[in-house]
Amino acid sequence: MTGIENGIDTSRPHPARMYDWYLGGKDNYPVDEQMGRQMLALEPRVPVMAKVNRAFMHRATRWLAGQGVRQFLDIGTGIPTEPNLHQVAQSVAPDARVVYCDNDPIVLAHAAALLRSTPEGVTEYLQADVRDPATIMEGARKVLDLGRPVALSMIALLHFISDEDGAHELVSRLLAELPSGSYLMMTHATSDFTPEKSETATAKLKGAGVTLALRSREEFARFFDGLELVDPGVEIVHKWHPELGDPVPGQDDGVIPGYGAVARKP
Template sequence: MTTDTPHPPQIDTSKAHPARVYDWLLGGKDNYPVDEAVGAQLPPEARDAARQNRQFMHRAAAWLAAQGIDQFLDIGTGIPTEPNLHQIVQRITAGAKVVYTDNDPIVLRHAEALLISRPEGATDYIQADVRQPDAILERARAVLDFDRPIALSLIALMHFVPDDQDAHGIVRNLVATLPPGSYLVLSHAASDLFPELAQQVTAEYAKGGIRLGFRTRPEVTRFFDGLTLLDPGLVTAPEWFKTTPAPAPEGSGIYTGVARIP
């Protein structure tokens, strides 16, 4: 386990951060009053969405590992909540390599303790923002072999990148660096499934200084342009499953999908 910590930035406890609000929604304790203030004003469905996101990640990562994928680039890692992605995939493929990336300094504090690989595999942690793809890719190449398939994981991340920050272009450029046979795993908050709830969530995050860019189904589908979207297609989080038993049906405002890079 290595971390990019030459001069770790200080944690700003005066402003809410998406990773810490997400931690609060999952019932974690690695957040501050400013984060709780945002989370506490969100509708109860926000907690469900956080749980559904996490469960989708578990199912998708396990399925990909079972298909032989042993390299993962997880951007927007969030505060580690066990089981983490590397624990999921290394149960199936002990030698799997996982590179985690997040832009919240608090994640860095937990990385060395909670993102520890099995001896056969490897984990790395990069302090960076998805809007800095070149920095992420440069560091990731030290761990991952970009001549072999890689799973790019963007879980509940891109709706924190509004359209004026070129969210679709960022994903397109990241995908373009991956070899054929790689995968894109993405979940994204919907603006059109429960519009009133989406507007409420967007407004509460905005009060905490966090901009959101929830998107419609066609807009989320664009992230997969040029890729082979796997069955069951672009569906809500509880509807995405492969070999595991079907999750219990429930409403969800989260789109999810897994696509193969031709």
């Protein structure tokens, strides 16, 4: 199946739909599965990597809500997979306000699932691209009080934005709109542990029209310049405040090739 279906481009893979396929979802197309299988042939742990990223989001969200954060801006939301960020945040703080943002029309089709807020809280969805921070913040202001701390969530997103497309500048522009006491929570894939596989994967995705900008630990850490990293700082994703019941990487060295961190804006 190729072309445009219900406003969705099914002629090339999309990261959100590939992620859904890795997680066992059904909201993807043959082109997404085809590319997903090619990635699995290179790195069989990709589905575990997807689950590990979700688990990090759960832990970081609970931690932030436990610190008193009551507002969340989640960019690169992806197709809903329960529990989603608002469910995690509102399980700790029922009055939490959450704004989701994604650029894939298929996520918009599932927006109703993202809007099932607690009576005390609020959830809203924006159809916008991370490359357009002005539109994102314009929409976020309608729901969030930008005079109070906000947790900016960018899970498994920035490795699809190259330096040439201004990845670091986009983060800086978003953070500039948030007050002191806000937080940045982020995960990011890396080639530090699997350079040859990563190079092949990057080339395959580029051929399908998908950018993959894998970054080293030092390059990832740059996103947090000027912020106060929460202990233990930049860490392998599944090693950041691990909890019982989290996905287990398995295989050989047991290292998932990705980093995660949470940091506070002073």
